[in-house]
Amino acid sequence: MNIKIQPISNGIGQEIININNISVLELDKEEIINLFKSYGILLFRGFQANAEIFKQFSNSLSTDFINYAGGAFSRRVINGDETILSVNDFNSEIKLHGEMYYQQNIPLMLWFFCANPPLKDGETTVCDGREFFNKLSSSTKELFRKNNLKFTVTMSQKDWQKKYQTDDLNKLEEMCHKNNTHLTVNADQSIMLEYICPAIIPSRCGKYQVFINSLLPTKQLSPKILNFEDGSEIPDEVMSELNEIAEKITTEISWQKGDILMIDNTRILHGRRAFSDNQRDIYIRLCSPAFSF
Known part of the structure:
Protein backbone atom coordinates (compact mmCIF):
# COMPACT_ATOMS: atom_id res chain seq x y z
CA MET A 1 0.00 0.00 0.00
CA ASN A 2 1.51 3.30 -1.14
CA ILE A 3 -1.55 5.47 -0.62
CA LYS A 4 -4.55 5.85 1.65
CA ILE A 5 -7.89 6.97 0.18
CA GLN A 6 -10.56 8.56 2.37
CA PRO A 7 -13.34 11.15 1.99
CA ILE A 8 -12.27 14.81 2.07
CA SER A 9 -15.26 15.22 4.40
CA ASN A 10 -18.46 13.31 5.12
CA GLY A 11 -20.19 14.85 2.14
CA ILE A 12 -17.70 15.33 -0.66
CA GLY A 13 -14.73 14.06 -2.63
CA GLN A 14 -11.81 11.78 -1.96
CA GLU A 15 -8.43 12.53 -0.39
CA ILE A 16 -5.47 10.54 -1.71
CA ILE A 17 -2.75 10.49 0.93
CA ASN A 18 0.86 9.45 0.34
CA ILE A 19 1.92 6.93 3.00
CA ASN A 20 5.01 5.36 1.39
CA ASN A 21 6.94 8.36 0.05
CA ILE A 22 6.04 7.86 -3.64
CA SER A 23 5.74 10.56 -6.31
CA VAL A 24 2.31 11.73 -7.38
CA LEU A 25 3.50 10.93 -10.91
CA GLU A 26 3.59 7.23 -9.98
CA LEU A 27 -0.13 7.01 -9.19
CA ASP A 28 -2.37 4.76 -11.27
CA LYS A 29 -4.03 7.10 -13.81
CA GLU A 30 -7.05 4.85 -14.37
CA GLU A 31 -7.76 4.73 -10.65
CA ILE A 32 -7.57 8.52 -10.47
CA ILE A 33 -9.88 8.91 -13.47
CA ASN A 34 -12.46 6.53 -12.01
CA LEU A 35 -12.42 8.29 -8.64
CA PHE A 36 -12.71 11.68 -10.35
CA LYS A 37 -15.68 10.58 -12.44
CA SER A 38 -17.44 9.32 -9.30
CA TYR A 39 -16.70 12.18 -6.91
CA GLY A 40 -15.85 15.26 -9.01
CA ILE A 41 -13.11 16.41 -6.63
CA LEU A 42 -9.84 14.82 -5.48
CA LEU A 43 -7.24 16.13 -3.01
CA PHE A 44 -3.67 14.78 -3.32
CA ARG A 45 -1.73 15.26 -0.08
CA GLY A 46 1.72 14.40 1.20
CA PHE A 47 3.42 13.96 -2.20
CA GLN A 48 5.93 16.82 -1.72
CA ALA A 49 4.98 18.24 -5.10
CA ASN A 50 6.52 21.44 -6.44
CA ALA A 51 5.33 23.68 -9.28
CA GLU A 52 7.05 21.58 -11.97
CA ILE A 53 5.63 18.29 -10.65
CA PHE A 54 2.20 19.94 -10.43
CA LYS A 55 2.53 20.94 -14.09
CA GLN A 56 3.61 17.44 -15.17
CA PHE A 57 0.85 15.75 -13.18
CA SER A 58 -1.91 18.03 -14.45
CA ASN A 59 -0.54 17.70 -18.00
CA SER A 60 -0.85 13.91 -17.75
CA LEU A 61 -4.60 14.03 -17.08
CA SER A 62 -5.69 17.16 -18.93
CA THR A 63 -5.82 18.87 -22.30
CA ASP A 64 -6.79 22.23 -23.84
CA PHE A 65 -5.19 24.42 -21.17
CA ILE A 66 -6.32 28.05 -21.46
CA ASN A 67 -5.10 31.39 -20.21
CA TYR A 68 -7.37 33.73 -18.25
CA ALA A 69 -8.36 36.17 -21.02
CA GLY A 70 -11.77 37.57 -20.09
CA GLY A 71 -11.44 36.50 -16.46
CA ALA A 72 -12.93 38.51 -13.62
CA PHE A 73 -9.78 38.94 -11.49
CA SER A 74 -6.14 39.89 -11.96
CA ARG A 75 -3.89 36.85 -11.86
CA ARG A 76 -0.11 36.56 -11.78
CA VAL A 77 1.56 34.29 -14.36
CA ILE A 78 3.83 31.66 -12.77
CA ASN A 79 7.25 30.82 -14.28
CA GLY A 80 6.32 32.44 -17.60
CA ASP A 81 3.56 29.87 -18.27
CA GLU A 82 0.23 31.63 -18.94
CA THR A 83 -1.66 28.43 -18.05
CA ILE A 84 -0.36 28.50 -14.45
CA LEU A 85 -1.70 31.44 -12.46
CA SER A 86 -1.71 32.64 -8.87
CA VAL A 87 -5.22 33.21 -7.48
CA ASN A 88 -4.23 35.80 -4.86
CA ASP A 89 -5.54 39.04 -6.37
CA PHE A 90 -6.96 40.14 -3.00
CA ASN A 91 -7.54 38.48 0.38
CA SER A 92 -11.26 38.84 1.10
CA GLU A 93 -13.81 36.02 0.95
CA ILE A 94 -15.03 34.72 -2.41
CA LYS A 95 -18.35 32.90 -2.27
CA LEU A 96 -18.99 29.53 -3.90
CA HIS A 97 -19.09 29.53 -7.70
CA GLY A 98 -18.24 27.69 -10.87
CA GLU A 99 -15.13 29.06 -12.57
CA MET A 100 -15.85 31.61 -15.34
CA TYR A 101 -19.59 30.94 -15.49
CA TYR A 102 -20.09 34.53 -16.70
CA GLN A 103 -19.19 33.31 -20.22
CA GLN A 104 -20.18 30.38 -22.40
CA ASN A 105 -16.78 28.67 -22.77
CA ILE A 106 -15.84 27.53 -19.30
CA PRO A 107 -12.88 25.35 -18.32
CA LEU A 108 -14.36 21.90 -17.70
CA MET A 109 -11.64 20.99 -15.21
CA LEU A 110 -9.65 22.97 -12.62
CA TRP A 111 -6.39 22.21 -10.88
CA PHE A 112 -5.19 24.00 -7.72
CA PHE A 113 -1.73 23.76 -6.17
CA CYS A 114 -0.57 25.02 -2.79
CA ALA A 115 2.85 26.60 -3.33
CA ASN A 116 2.64 28.09 0.16
CA PRO A 117 -0.20 27.85 2.70
CA PRO A 118 -1.49 30.86 4.65
CA LEU A 119 -0.40 31.28 8.24
CA LYS A 120 -4.08 30.91 9.15
CA ASP A 121 -7.52 31.10 7.51
CA GLY A 122 -7.75 31.30 3.70
CA GLU A 123 -9.31 27.85 3.37
CA THR A 124 -10.64 26.90 -0.08
CA THR A 125 -14.34 26.12 0.14
CA VAL A 126 -16.08 23.50 -2.00
CA CYS A 127 -19.51 21.95 -2.37
CA ASP A 128 -21.29 19.60 -4.76
CA GLY A 129 -23.65 21.40 -7.15
CA ARG A 130 -25.87 18.31 -7.27
CA GLU A 131 -26.40 18.52 -3.53
CA PHE A 132 -26.94 22.28 -3.80
CA PHE A 133 -29.73 21.73 -6.35
CA ASN A 134 -31.37 19.08 -4.16
CA LYS A 135 -31.40 21.47 -1.18
CA CYS A 205 -24.29 12.17 -17.79
CA GLY A 206 -27.70 13.85 -18.01
CA LYS A 207 -29.03 12.09 -14.90
CA TYR A 208 -28.86 15.04 -12.49
CA GLN A 209 -29.49 18.75 -12.23
CA VAL A 210 -26.60 20.87 -10.96
CA PHE A 211 -26.75 24.33 -9.37
CA ILE A 212 -23.50 25.86 -10.60
CA ASN A 213 -22.93 29.45 -11.72
CA SER A 214 -21.25 32.73 -10.74
CA LEU A 215 -24.28 34.13 -8.94
CA LEU A 216 -23.12 34.28 -5.31
CA PRO A 217 -19.73 36.03 -5.74
CA THR A 218 -21.15 38.42 -8.36
CA LYS A 219 -23.91 39.50 -5.98
CA GLN A 220 -21.28 39.73 -3.23
CA LEU A 221 -18.69 41.79 -5.15
CA SER A 222 -20.55 43.55 -8.02
CA PRO A 223 -24.27 43.22 -7.30
CA LYS A 224 -25.50 45.71 -9.92
CA VAL A 238 -33.87 33.79 -2.60
CA MET A 239 -30.38 35.19 -2.02
CA SER A 240 -30.76 34.41 1.70
CA GLU A 241 -31.80 30.85 0.88
CA LEU A 242 -28.82 30.36 -1.44
CA ASN A 243 -26.32 31.70 1.09
CA GLU A 244 -27.81 29.57 3.89
CA ILE A 245 -27.62 26.40 1.79
CA ALA A 246 -24.06 27.24 0.73
CA GLU A 247 -22.88 27.52 4.34
CA LYS A 248 -24.62 24.30 5.39
CA ILE A 249 -23.04 22.15 2.68
CA THR A 250 -19.62 23.83 2.41
CA THR A 251 -16.47 21.81 3.05
CA GLU A 252 -13.33 23.77 3.95
CA ILE A 253 -9.93 22.63 2.71
CA SER A 254 -7.12 23.85 4.94
CA TRP A 255 -4.10 23.93 2.67
CA GLN A 256 -0.81 22.14 3.28
CA LYS A 257 2.30 22.87 1.23
CA GLY A 258 2.38 20.75 -1.94
CA ASP A 259 -1.34 19.89 -1.93
CA ILE A 260 -2.95 19.36 -5.35
CA LEU A 261 -6.71 19.69 -5.87
CA MET A 262 -8.52 18.36 -8.97
CA ILE A 263 -12.05 19.72 -9.60
CA ASP A 264 -14.86 18.99 -12.08
CA ASN A 265 -15.98 22.53 -12.98
CA THR A 266 -19.33 21.26 -14.30
CA ARG A 267 -20.30 19.91 -10.88
CA ILE A 268 -18.21 21.26 -7.99
CA LEU A 269 -18.46 24.87 -6.79
CA HIS A 270 -15.45 26.44 -5.08
CA GLY A 271 -14.59 29.63 -3.22
CA ARG A 272 -12.39 30.71 -0.33
CA ARG A 273 -12.43 32.15 3.16
CA ALA A 274 -10.84 35.52 3.85
CA PHE A 275 -7.25 35.67 5.08
CA SER A 276 -5.00 38.43 6.39
CA ASP A 277 -1.38 37.37 5.82
CA ASN A 278 0.61 37.53 2.60
CA GLN A 279 1.97 33.98 2.83
CA ARG A 280 -0.86 32.27 0.93
CA ASP A 281 0.12 31.34 -2.63
CA ILE A 282 -2.25 29.05 -4.51
CA TYR A 283 -1.91 28.33 -8.23
CA ILE A 284 -4.68 27.40 -10.66
CA ARG A 285 -4.83 25.76 -14.11
CA LEU A 286 -7.91 25.86 -16.38
CA CYS A 287 -8.39 22.98 -18.81
CA SER A 288 -10.42 19.99 -19.98
CA PRO A 289 -10.04 16.35 -18.97
CA ALA A 290 -7.92 14.22 -21.27
CA PHE A 291 -10.44 11.39 -20.87
CA SER A 292 -14.09 10.96 -21.74
CA PHE A 293 -16.97 11.15 -19.27
Whole structure:
Protein backbone atom coordinates (compact mmCIF):
# COMPACT_ATOMS: atom_id res chain seq x y z
CA MET A 1 0.00 0.00 0.00
CA ASN A 2 1.51 3.30 -1.14
CA ILE A 3 -1.55 5.47 -0.62
CA LYS A 4 -4.55 5.85 1.65
CA ILE A 5 -7.89 6.97 0.18
CA GLN A 6 -10.56 8.56 2.37
CA PRO A 7 -13.34 11.15 1.99
CA ILE A 8 -12.27 14.81 2.07
CA SER A 9 -15.26 15.22 4.40
CA ASN A 10 -18.46 13.31 5.12
CA GLY A 11 -20.19 14.85 2.14
CA ILE A 12 -17.70 15.33 -0.66
CA GLY A 13 -14.73 14.06 -2.63
CA GLN A 14 -11.81 11.78 -1.96
CA GLU A 15 -8.43 12.53 -0.39
CA ILE A 16 -5.47 10.54 -1.71
CA ILE A 17 -2.75 10.49 0.93
CA ASN A 18 0.86 9.45 0.34
CA ILE A 19 1.92 6.93 3.00
CA ASN A 20 5.01 5.36 1.39
CA ASN A 21 6.94 8.36 0.05
CA ILE A 22 6.04 7.86 -3.64
CA SER A 23 5.74 10.56 -6.31
CA VAL A 24 2.31 11.73 -7.38
CA LEU A 25 3.50 10.93 -10.91
CA GLU A 26 3.59 7.23 -9.98
CA LEU A 27 -0.13 7.01 -9.19
CA ASP A 28 -2.37 4.76 -11.27
CA LYS A 29 -4.03 7.10 -13.81
CA GLU A 30 -7.05 4.85 -14.37
CA GLU A 31 -7.76 4.73 -10.65
CA ILE A 32 -7.57 8.52 -10.47
CA ILE A 33 -9.88 8.91 -13.47
CA ASN A 34 -12.46 6.53 -12.01
CA LEU A 35 -12.42 8.29 -8.64
CA PHE A 36 -12.71 11.68 -10.35
CA LYS A 37 -15.68 10.58 -12.44
CA SER A 38 -17.44 9.32 -9.30
CA TYR A 39 -16.70 12.18 -6.91
CA GLY A 40 -15.85 15.26 -9.01
CA ILE A 41 -13.11 16.41 -6.63
CA LEU A 42 -9.84 14.82 -5.48
CA LEU A 43 -7.24 16.13 -3.01
CA PHE A 44 -3.67 14.78 -3.32
CA ARG A 45 -1.73 15.26 -0.08
CA GLY A 46 1.72 14.40 1.20
CA PHE A 47 3.42 13.96 -2.20
CA GLN A 48 5.93 16.82 -1.72
CA ALA A 49 4.98 18.24 -5.10
CA ASN A 50 6.52 21.44 -6.44
CA ALA A 51 5.33 23.68 -9.28
CA GLU A 52 7.05 21.58 -11.97
CA ILE A 53 5.63 18.29 -10.65
CA PHE A 54 2.20 19.94 -10.43
CA LYS A 55 2.53 20.94 -14.09
CA GLN A 56 3.61 17.44 -15.17
CA PHE A 57 0.85 15.75 -13.18
CA SER A 58 -1.91 18.03 -14.45
CA ASN A 59 -0.54 17.70 -18.00
CA SER A 60 -0.85 13.91 -17.75
CA LEU A 61 -4.60 14.03 -17.08
CA SER A 62 -5.69 17.16 -18.93
CA THR A 63 -5.82 18.87 -22.30
CA ASP A 64 -6.79 22.23 -23.84
CA PHE A 65 -5.19 24.42 -21.17
CA ILE A 66 -6.32 28.05 -21.46
CA ASN A 67 -5.10 31.39 -20.21
CA TYR A 68 -7.37 33.73 -18.25
CA ALA A 69 -8.36 36.17 -21.02
CA GLY A 70 -11.77 37.57 -20.09
CA GLY A 71 -11.44 36.50 -16.46
CA ALA A 72 -12.93 38.51 -13.62
CA PHE A 73 -9.78 38.94 -11.49
CA SER A 74 -6.14 39.89 -11.96
CA ARG A 75 -3.89 36.85 -11.86
CA ARG A 76 -0.11 36.56 -11.78
CA VAL A 77 1.56 34.29 -14.36
CA ILE A 78 3.83 31.66 -12.77
CA ASN A 79 7.25 30.82 -14.28
CA GLY A 80 6.32 32.44 -17.60
CA ASP A 81 3.56 29.87 -18.27
CA GLU A 82 0.23 31.63 -18.94
CA THR A 83 -1.66 28.43 -18.05
CA ILE A 84 -0.36 28.50 -14.45
CA LEU A 85 -1.70 31.44 -12.46
CA SER A 86 -1.71 32.64 -8.87
CA VAL A 87 -5.22 33.21 -7.48
CA ASN A 88 -4.23 35.80 -4.86
CA ASP A 89 -5.54 39.04 -6.37
CA PHE A 90 -6.96 40.14 -3.00
CA ASN A 91 -7.54 38.48 0.38
CA SER A 92 -11.26 38.84 1.10
CA GLU A 93 -13.81 36.02 0.95
CA ILE A 94 -15.03 34.72 -2.41
CA LYS A 95 -18.35 32.90 -2.27
CA LEU A 96 -18.99 29.53 -3.90
CA HIS A 97 -19.09 29.53 -7.70
CA GLY A 98 -18.24 27.69 -10.87
CA GLU A 99 -15.13 29.06 -12.57
CA MET A 100 -15.85 31.61 -15.34
CA TYR A 101 -19.59 30.94 -15.49
CA TYR A 102 -20.09 34.53 -16.70
CA GLN A 103 -19.19 33.31 -20.22
CA GLN A 104 -20.18 30.38 -22.40
CA ASN A 105 -16.78 28.67 -22.77
CA ILE A 106 -15.84 27.53 -19.30
CA PRO A 107 -12.88 25.35 -18.32
CA LEU A 108 -14.36 21.90 -17.70
CA MET A 109 -11.64 20.99 -15.21
CA LEU A 110 -9.65 22.97 -12.62
CA TRP A 111 -6.39 22.21 -10.88
CA PHE A 112 -5.19 24.00 -7.72
CA PHE A 113 -1.73 23.76 -6.17
CA CYS A 114 -0.57 25.02 -2.79
CA ALA A 115 2.85 26.60 -3.33
CA ASN A 116 2.64 28.09 0.16
CA PRO A 117 -0.20 27.85 2.70
CA PRO A 118 -1.49 30.86 4.65
CA LEU A 119 -0.40 31.28 8.24
CA LYS A 120 -4.08 30.91 9.15
CA ASP A 121 -7.52 31.10 7.51
CA GLY A 122 -7.75 31.30 3.70
CA GLU A 123 -9.31 27.85 3.37
CA THR A 124 -10.64 26.90 -0.08
CA THR A 125 -14.34 26.12 0.14
CA VAL A 126 -16.08 23.50 -2.00
CA CYS A 127 -19.51 21.95 -2.37
CA ASP A 128 -21.29 19.60 -4.76
CA GLY A 129 -23.65 21.40 -7.15
CA ARG A 130 -25.87 18.31 -7.27
CA GLU A 131 -26.40 18.52 -3.53
CA PHE A 132 -26.94 22.28 -3.80
CA PHE A 133 -29.73 21.73 -6.35
CA ASN A 134 -31.37 19.08 -4.16
CA LYS A 135 -31.40 21.47 -1.18
CA LEU A 136 -33.19 24.25 -3.09
CA SER A 137 -36.84 24.86 -2.27
CA SER A 138 -39.36 23.90 -4.95
CA SER A 139 -40.22 27.56 -5.53
CA THR A 140 -36.57 28.53 -6.05
CA LYS A 141 -36.00 25.64 -8.44
CA GLU A 142 -39.02 26.80 -10.43
CA LEU A 143 -37.85 30.41 -10.38
CA PHE A 144 -34.48 29.46 -11.88
CA ARG A 145 -36.09 27.13 -14.40
CA LYS A 146 -38.18 30.03 -15.71
CA ASN A 147 -35.55 32.78 -15.46
CA ASN A 148 -32.02 32.87 -16.84
CA LEU A 149 -29.31 35.03 -15.30
CA LYS A 150 -28.10 38.12 -17.15
CA PHE A 151 -24.66 39.69 -16.62
CA THR A 152 -24.31 43.29 -17.86
CA VAL A 153 -20.82 44.77 -17.63
CA THR A 154 -19.45 48.11 -18.83
CA MET A 155 -15.70 48.66 -19.28
CA SER A 156 -13.44 51.47 -20.38
CA GLN A 157 -11.14 50.86 -23.33
CA LYS A 158 -8.18 50.49 -20.98
CA ASP A 159 -10.03 48.00 -18.79
CA TRP A 160 -11.22 45.70 -21.60
CA GLN A 161 -7.80 45.72 -23.22
CA LYS A 162 -6.29 44.52 -19.94
CA LYS A 163 -9.05 42.00 -19.21
CA TYR A 164 -9.07 40.43 -22.67
CA GLN A 165 -5.30 40.76 -23.22
CA THR A 166 -5.69 42.49 -26.59
CA ASP A 167 -6.10 45.99 -28.02
CA ASP A 168 -7.68 44.66 -31.22
CA LEU A 169 -11.45 45.23 -31.38
CA ASN A 170 -11.79 42.51 -34.02
CA LYS A 171 -10.24 39.97 -31.64
CA LEU A 172 -12.53 41.16 -28.85
CA GLU A 173 -15.55 40.75 -31.15
CA GLU A 174 -14.39 37.23 -32.03
CA MET A 175 -13.99 36.27 -28.36
CA CYS A 176 -17.43 37.64 -27.50
CA HIS A 177 -19.00 35.83 -30.44
CA LYS A 178 -17.45 32.52 -29.35
CA ASN A 179 -18.78 33.12 -25.84
CA ASN A 180 -22.30 34.00 -27.00
CA THR A 181 -21.81 37.45 -25.43
CA HIS A 182 -23.48 40.53 -26.91
CA LEU A 183 -20.93 43.34 -27.38
CA THR A 184 -21.74 47.04 -27.76
CA VAL A 185 -18.83 49.35 -28.63
CA ASN A 186 -19.26 53.03 -27.78
CA ALA A 187 -17.77 56.03 -29.58
CA ASP A 188 -15.00 56.37 -26.97
CA GLN A 189 -14.13 52.64 -27.41
CA SER A 190 -15.64 51.75 -24.05
CA ILE A 191 -17.85 48.67 -24.22
CA MET A 192 -20.93 47.00 -22.74
CA LEU A 193 -21.15 43.21 -22.51
CA GLU A 194 -24.34 41.21 -21.99
CA TYR A 195 -24.29 37.48 -21.27
CA ILE A 196 -27.32 35.29 -20.51
CA CYS A 197 -27.07 31.82 -18.94
CA PRO A 198 -28.98 29.38 -16.72
CA ALA A 199 -28.26 29.02 -12.99
CA ILE A 200 -28.98 25.28 -13.16
CA ILE A 201 -27.48 22.93 -15.76
CA PRO A 202 -27.79 19.20 -16.49
CA SER A 203 -24.91 17.01 -15.35
CA ARG A 204 -22.54 15.55 -17.92
CA CYS A 205 -24.29 12.17 -17.79
CA GLY A 206 -27.70 13.85 -18.01
CA LYS A 207 -29.03 12.09 -14.90
CA TYR A 208 -28.86 15.04 -12.49
CA GLN A 209 -29.49 18.75 -12.23
CA VAL A 210 -26.60 20.87 -10.96
CA PHE A 211 -26.75 24.33 -9.37
CA ILE A 212 -23.50 25.86 -10.60
CA ASN A 213 -22.93 29.45 -11.72
CA SER A 214 -21.25 32.73 -10.74
CA LEU A 215 -24.28 34.13 -8.94
CA LEU A 216 -23.12 34.28 -5.31
CA PRO A 217 -19.73 36.03 -5.74
CA THR A 218 -21.15 38.42 -8.36
CA LYS A 219 -23.91 39.50 -5.98
CA GLN A 220 -21.28 39.73 -3.23
CA LEU A 221 -18.69 41.79 -5.15
CA SER A 222 -20.55 43.55 -8.02
CA PRO A 223 -24.27 43.22 -7.30
CA LYS A 224 -25.50 45.71 -9.92
CA ILE A 225 -24.23 43.72 -12.91
CA LEU A 226 -26.40 40.63 -12.32
CA ASN A 227 -30.18 40.33 -12.63
CA PHE A 228 -32.64 38.01 -14.30
CA GLU A 229 -32.83 38.09 -18.07
CA ASP A 230 -35.93 40.33 -18.01
CA GLY A 231 -34.06 42.88 -15.86
CA SER A 232 -35.83 42.01 -12.61
CA GLU A 233 -33.92 41.65 -9.35
CA ILE A 234 -33.21 38.30 -7.75
CA PRO A 235 -35.38 38.47 -4.59
CA ASP A 236 -33.63 39.00 -1.25
CA GLU A 237 -35.30 35.92 0.22
CA VAL A 238 -33.87 33.79 -2.60
CA MET A 239 -30.38 35.19 -2.02
CA SER A 240 -30.76 34.41 1.70
CA GLU A 241 -31.80 30.85 0.88
CA LEU A 242 -28.82 30.36 -1.44
CA ASN A 243 -26.32 31.70 1.09
CA GLU A 244 -27.81 29.57 3.89
CA ILE A 245 -27.62 26.40 1.79
CA ALA A 246 -24.06 27.24 0.73
CA GLU A 247 -22.88 27.52 4.34
CA LYS A 248 -24.62 24.30 5.39
CA ILE A 249 -23.04 22.15 2.68
CA THR A 250 -19.62 23.83 2.41
CA THR A 251 -16.47 21.81 3.05
CA GLU A 252 -13.33 23.77 3.95
CA ILE A 253 -9.93 22.63 2.71
CA SER A 254 -7.12 23.85 4.94
CA TRP A 255 -4.10 23.93 2.67
CA GLN A 256 -0.81 22.14 3.28
CA LYS A 257 2.30 22.87 1.23
CA GLY A 258 2.38 20.75 -1.94
CA ASP A 259 -1.34 19.89 -1.93
CA ILE A 260 -2.95 19.36 -5.35
CA LEU A 261 -6.71 19.69 -5.87
CA MET A 262 -8.52 18.36 -8.97
CA ILE A 263 -12.05 19.72 -9.60
CA ASP A 264 -14.86 18.99 -12.08
CA ASN A 265 -15.98 22.53 -12.98
CA THR A 266 -19.33 21.26 -14.30
CA ARG A 267 -20.30 19.91 -10.88
CA ILE A 268 -18.21 21.26 -7.99
CA LEU A 269 -18.46 24.87 -6.79
CA HIS A 270 -15.45 26.44 -5.08
CA GLY A 271 -14.59 29.63 -3.22
CA ARG A 272 -12.39 30.71 -0.33
CA ARG A 273 -12.43 32.15 3.16
CA ALA A 274 -10.84 35.52 3.85
CA PHE A 275 -7.25 35.67 5.08
CA SER A 276 -5.00 38.43 6.39
CA ASP A 277 -1.38 37.37 5.82
CA ASN A 278 0.61 37.53 2.60
CA GLN A 279 1.97 33.98 2.83
CA ARG A 280 -0.86 32.27 0.93
CA ASP A 281 0.12 31.34 -2.63
CA ILE A 282 -2.25 29.05 -4.51
CA TYR A 283 -1.91 28.33 -8.23
CA ILE A 284 -4.68 27.40 -10.66
CA ARG A 285 -4.83 25.76 -14.11
CA LEU A 286 -7.91 25.86 -16.38
CA CYS A 287 -8.39 22.98 -18.81
CA SER A 288 -10.42 19.99 -19.98
CA PRO A 289 -10.04 16.35 -18.97
CA ALA A 290 -7.92 14.22 -21.27
CA PHE A 291 -10.44 11.39 -20.87
CA SER A 292 -14.09 10.96 -21.74
CA PHE A 293 -16.97 11.15 -19.27
